[in-house]
Amino acid sequence: MATERYNAPDRERHWQKVWRDQKIFETRRDPAKPKYYVLEMFPYPSGRVHVGHVRNYAMGDVVARYKRAKGFNVLHPMGWDAFGLPAENAAAERDVHPGGWTYDNIAAMRAQLQNMGLSHDWSREFATCDAAYYKQQQKLFLDFYAKGLIYRKKSRVNWDPVDNTVLANEQVIDGRGWRSGALVEQRELEQWFLRITNYAEELLAGLDTLDRWPDKVRLMQRNWIGKSEGARLRFKLSGEPLPGGKGELEIYTTRPDTIFGASFIAISPGHPLALVLAKKDPALQEFLADCARIGTSQEEIDKAEKKGFDTGVKAAHPFRTGGKLAVYVANFVLMDYGTGAIFGCPAHDQRDLDFANKYKLKVVPVVIPEGEDPKLFKIVDEAYTGGGRISNSSFLDGMSVDEAKEEVIQRLEKKKIGKRETNYRLRDWGVSRQRYWGCPIPMIRCEECGVVPVPETDLPVTLPEDVTFDAPGNPLDRHPTWKHADCPNCGGKATRETDTCDTFVDSSWYFARFCSPHECERPVDPEACDYWLPVDQYIGGVEHAILHLLYSRFFTRAMRDCGHLNLAEPFAGLFTQGMVIHETYKDAEGKWLSPDDVRFADNGGGGDRSALTIDGSPVEIGAPEKMSKSKKNVVDPDGFSAHYGADTARWFMLSDSPPERDVLWSDDGAQGAWRFIQRVWRLIDDAAEKGAKTGAKRPAEFSADAMELRRASHRALDKVAKSIEGLGFNRAIAASYEFANAFGAALAKADKSPDDSLRFAVREAAELFTHIINPFMPHLGEECWLRLGHNTLLANAPWPDADQTLLVDDTVTIAVQVNGKRRDELVVAKDAGREDVEAAALKLDSVIRAIEGRTVKKVIVVPQRIVNVVA
RNA sequence: GCGGACGUGGCGAAACAGGUAGACGCAAGGGACUUAAAAUCCCUCGGCUGAAAGGCUGUGCGGGUUCGACCCCCGCCGUCCGCACCA
Numbered sequence: 001m002a003t004e005r006y007n008a009p010d011r012e013r014h015w016q017k018v019w020r021d022q023k024i025f026e027t028r029r030d031p032a033k034p035k036y037y038v039l040e041m042f043p044y045p046s047g048r049v050h051v052g053h054v055r056n057y058a059m060g061d062v063v064a065r066y067k068r069a070k071g072f073n074v075l076h077p078m079g080w081d082a083f084g085l086p087a088e089n090a091a092a093e094r095d096v097h098p099g100g101w102t103y104d105n106i107a108a109m110r111a112q113l114q115n116m117g118l119s120h121d122w123s124r125e126f127a128t129c130d131a132a133y134y135k136q137q138q139k140l141f142l143d144f145y146a147k148g149l150i151y152r153k154k155s156r157v158n159w160d161p162v163d164n165t166v167l168a169n170e171q172v173i174d175g176r177g178w179r180s181g182a183l184v185e186q187r188e189l190e191q192w193f194l195r196i197t198n199y200a201e202e203l204l205a206g207l208d209t210l211d212r213w214p215d216k217v218r219l220m221q222r223n224w225i226g227k228s229e230g231a232r233l234r235f236k237l238s239g240e241p242l243p244g245g246k247g248e249l250e251i252y253t254t255r256p257d258t259i260f261g262a263s264f265i266a267i268s269p270g271h272p273l274a275l276v277l278a279k280k281d282p283a284l285q286e287f288l289a290d291c292a293r294i295g296t297s298q299e300e301i302d303k304a305e306k307k308g309f310d311t312g313v314k315a316a317h318p319f320r321t322g323g324k325l326a327v328y329v330a331n332f333v334l335m336d337y338g339t340g341a342i343f344g345c346p347a348h349d350q351r352d353l354d355f356a357n358k359y360k361l362k363v364v365p366v367v368i369p370e371g372e373d374p375k376l377f378k379i380v381d382e383a384y385t386g387g388g389r390i391s392n393s394s395f396l397d398g399m400s401v402d403e404a405k406e407e408v409i410q411r412l413e414k415k416k417i418g419k420r421e422t423n424y425r426l427r428d429w430g431v432s433r434q435r436y437w438g439c440p441i442p443m444i445r446c447e448e449c450g451v452v453p454v455p456e457t458d459l460p461v462t463l464p465e466d467v468t469f470d471a472p473g474n475p476l477d478r479h480p481t482w483k484h485a486d487c488p489n490c491g492g493k494a495t496r497e498t499d500t501c502d503t504f505v506d507s508s509w510y511f512a513r514f515c516s517p518h519e520c521e522r523p524v525d526p527e528a529c530d531y532w533l534p535v536d537q538y539i540g541g542v543e544h545a546i547l548h549l550l551y552s553r554f555f556t557r558a559m560r561d562c563g564h565l566n567l568a569e570p571f572a573g574l575f576t577q578g579m580v581i582h583e584t585y586k587d588a589e590g591k592w593l594s595p596d597d598v599r600f601a602d603n604g605g606g607g608d609r610s611a612l613t614i615d616g617s618p619v620e621i622g623a624p625e626k627m628s629k630s631k632k633n634v635v636d637p638d639g640f641s642a643h644y645g646a647d648t649a650r651w652f653m654l655s656d657s658p659p660e661r662d663v664l665w666s667d668d669g670a671q672g673a674w675r676f677i678q679r680v681w682r683l684i685d686d687a688a689e690k691g692a693k694t695g696a697k698r699p700a701e702f703s704a705d706a707m708e709l710r711r712a713s714h715r716a717l718d719k720v721a722k723s724i725e726g727l728g729f730n731r732a733i734a735a736s737y738e739f740a741n742a743f744g745a746a747l748a749k750a751d752k753s754p755d756d757s758l759r760f761a762v763r764e765a766a767e768l769f770t771h772i773i774n775p776f777m778p779h780l781g782e783e784c785w786l787r788l789g790h791n792t793l794l795a796n797a798p799w800p801d802a803d804q805t806l807l808v809d810d811t812v813t814i815a816v817q818v819n820g821k822r823r824d825e826l827v828v829a830k831d832a833g834r835e836d837v838e839a840a841a842l843k844l845d846s847v848i849r850a851i852e853g854r855t856v857k858k859v860i861v862v863p864q865r866i867v868n869v870v871a
Numbered sequence: 872g873c874g875g876a877c878g879u880g881g882c883g884a885a886a887c888a889g890g891u892a893g894a895c896g897c898a899a900g901g902g903a904c905u906u907a908a909a910a911u912c913c914c915u916c917g918g919c920u921g922a923a924a925g926g927c928u929g930u931g932c933g934g935g936u937u938c939g940a941c942c943c944c945c946g947c948c949g950u951c952c953g954c955a956c957c958a
Contacts, residue, residue, distance in 0.1 A: 005910090215875085215876095216876070216952085216953080219874075219953085220875090220952095220953055220954080223873095223875095223953075223954060224953095226954090226957065228957075230958085251958085252958070255958080306956080330956095331956085332956040333956080334956070334957065334958090336957095337957045337958080338958070341958095342958045344958085345958090349958070350872080351872095352958080423957080423958095425954095542953095545953080546953085546954095655896070656884065656895090656896060656897080657883060657884075661883095663883085664882090666882095666883095666897080668897055668898070669883080669896080671897090672896060673896095675910095676896090678910090678911095682911090730883090730884075730895090730896095731885075731895090733895080734884085734894070734895040735894095735895080737894095737896065738894070738895060741895090813891085814890090814891080815891035816891090817890085817891085817938085819938075819939090820938060821939095822891055825891065846925095857938090858938065860890095860938050862890060865890050865891090866890045866939080868890080868938050868939060869938090870938050870939095
């Protein structure tokens with residue numbers, strides 16, 4: 001028997017080379033086979049792979065390898081989300097080119113990923129900053145533009161007046177620019193927008209079809225789209241300060257049924273009427289200025305008091321003659337939702353009630369809860385938002401809320417002063433970024449012809465290489481020649497758009513590009529996409545639950561409408577995995593310490609753990625948190641793998657915690673995985689030795705020991721397969737451990753017994769065990785496969801089917817309860833009749849003792865599960 | 872504020888068409904093999920009680936439904952996540 005330990009790093013390099021040389025993970029379309037597309041969210045090339053990546057890609061790889069073994073034609077590609085701000089920051093800090101920096105990072109990370117033994121098809125690799133990719137993205141931009149899905153409008157941006165540059169939201173810290181520290185201003189710039197709101201209804205309805213998405217993500221998207229159904233209606237205005245003395249005001253409401261409960265009108269401080277009125281009213285001017293000072297941060301909104309300003313203007317109630325409502329400017333009314341104006345119904349809206357109480361306005365309940373007396377029902381400081389009967393409402397009295405809504409809308413439409421309207425919170429997607437390292441927007445501005453798209457034949461609009469980052473602002477904008485172009489229309493002098501695309505655009509269609517990554521005539525080959533799409537299993541972080549996933553769903557539909565794709569939903573199955581967390585350490589001065597700088601004290605067993613720095617000073621052990629550079633609680637997967645191998649890291653990352661939950665990286669846990677790898681190797685090595693003596697000849701009869709082992713093997717195989725199908729990697733691993741224990745016990749028996757059928761079962765168990773662990777630890781899998789005498793690659797071997805007859809026992813152990821308390825257990829034939837089971841249970845001493853002479857009232861027998869004696 | 876998820880040993884967790892709670896791993900304790908260590912192997916491991924067999928108790932708390940509840944219903948408490956003045 002070989003006693004050598006399994007040299008993981010050495011063997012892993014070997015098997016990686018074999019796989020690479022034989023190109024076995026390169027995939028081609030094959031209509032004869034069912035396809036399966038597994039995709040992990042592609043990484044940003046920051047320069048280093050972290051353990052979060054390891055977990056993410058290990059999950060995808062388990063699925064990919066398993067599906068491959070199950071006979072699917074598996075597409076499992078990898079690429080790079082390569083545009084973005086960090087490259088520009090690196091360029092500014094250390095005088096390198098963003099492109100060079102990015103491609104260097106990609107090379108480093110590619111090598112790291114390849115060391116993990118992932119079954120990616122590297123022949124399909126691309127980076128979004130490759131001109132070949134962004135050329136096609138520009139083509140899509142032109143197609144969308146032609147289709148009316150792209151438009152320009154003015155929009156506010158964060159402007160740093162010292163650096164003269166636009167800032168992303170995350171670059172604004174406490175209202176100041178992160179570099180300059182200057183107070184950030186809001187500026188209006190002309191920007192490009194994608195008309196995602198055209199698809200609001202479809203994106204919402206589509207969520208119902210995504211039955212393999214987490215409910216949580218679907219709910220988040222549903223809320224984000226934020227559909228509300230209601231009505232838009234016009235109020236006639238009167239009042240002295242109003243220019244001309246007359247006018248109309250349009251409001252939006254979701255509660256037209258409460259129209260008779262209206263006691264005021266409120267408009268946004270940004271509303272045109274407010275601006276007009278302010279021209280003649282210094283007090284209102286001051287009020288508007290006050291509102292503008294309130295920031296947009298969470299805290300400020302929370303603290304902001306509901307304030308209003310009575311304009312003196314009156315609005316006529318549409319259904320109640322003589323009913324006049326005061327028009328306020330109120331700081332809580334948003335300009336960019338609905339019409340920027342509302343009617344306030346204090347009795348049935350908390351915010352309106354607070355406002356009404358503050359300004360002493362009438363509170364009239366018009367919806368009376370079932371069972372309440374309309375005459376006695378009063379609202380004081382809590383609005384009633386439930387259902388009921390309408391009251392105090394003229395022609396609506398006695399109706400339900402829904403009936404009243406319908407009635408009001410119909411009357412509004414008949415009187416031509418309003419109509420039914422559905423609103424969404426979803427806004428169009430602003431994609432302009434005043435940045436260098438992004439996909440150039442292929443548009444040209446001509447003084448004569450206006451905005452003109454770059455002709456398709458001129459694509460790609462490539463980024464210039466000779467740029468500098470030593471000055472603030474957009475390098476494209478100050479490049480001496482790049483932005484000057486001839487107008488494609490009239491040939492006159494014109495300027496290029498110097499904005500680039502939001503990087504979320506890049507990631508909104510990369511999954512489709514993987515189907516035909518080398519296509520140069522068009523963004524995607526529709527036939528290839530018809531075959532491969534949708535992605536069957538998409539895996540990534542929940543932080544992308546809204547934006548990336550919603551944008552991708554939108555892009556897929558937009559591409560469909562431009563003739564590039566034939567489907568609406570890009571991701572049939574979605575899985576959001578948890579983070580990898582690690583303890584945090586601080587020294588006596590409160591400075592963060594890296595795990596490498598911490599030693600754990602040997603406190604002689606028991607008690608709390610304590611830690612010291614290398615030089616012996618005390619360390620405070622903090623709660624496990626998401627790994628981050630700033631807290632220094634990061635583990636370098638490369639260093640770990642160099643010692644223990646990638647298989648150990650993969651196994652550990654998928655064990656213990658359910659994949660959707662956070663997992664704690666601990667050295668002890670990693671050691672456990674390492675011990676298991678060595679144990680698997682010993683078991684297989686031992687089994688190969690024993691199995692070899694009888695070869696693979698199947699005996700006519702199996703001994704009891706052999707049958708027990710065979711049942712355990714096939715049951716483990718079945719359980720692991722089902723667990724992987726359900727993405728329950730932790731359960732699959734637990735089943736593997738359980739089987740290792742049974743296998744070890746059987747091997748010990750085989751040592752002492754001359755039982756040939758047991759030897760056969762041992763050999764069979766070794767083969768199945770190798771298959772079982774292979775998706776998780778593919779290098780070790782190949783090594784075991786070789787040890788078992790195969791001269792093929794396990795990566796090419798089909799997944800064995802479990803023998804169904806071995807999954808069920810002839811006998812079952814069932815619990816015996818008396819009055820619901822477990823008293824004993826009973827081993828009975830699987831198909832034993834109720835009467836037999838009942839009789840056997842009643843004969844048990846433990847049952848007789850528990851009954852204590854009482855009469856048996858009832859005996860409940862659930863076949864194969866339980867007997868409950870009621871006495 | 873609105874919406875959602877989750878509370879199980881020292882720790883990560885299993886078990887959920889209501890049917891033996893704690894599989895599996897980590898940590899811990901005891902033992903074997905070693906001159907010793909590493910590695911490996913064996914045993915113990917929710918709490919209380921008992922020499923043991925066993926008994927009682929136990930899935931955040933309080934009720935309820937049921938022969939039987941981690942699971943279903945009602946009411947609390949706590950933690951986490953998302954959205955946030957959306958009329």
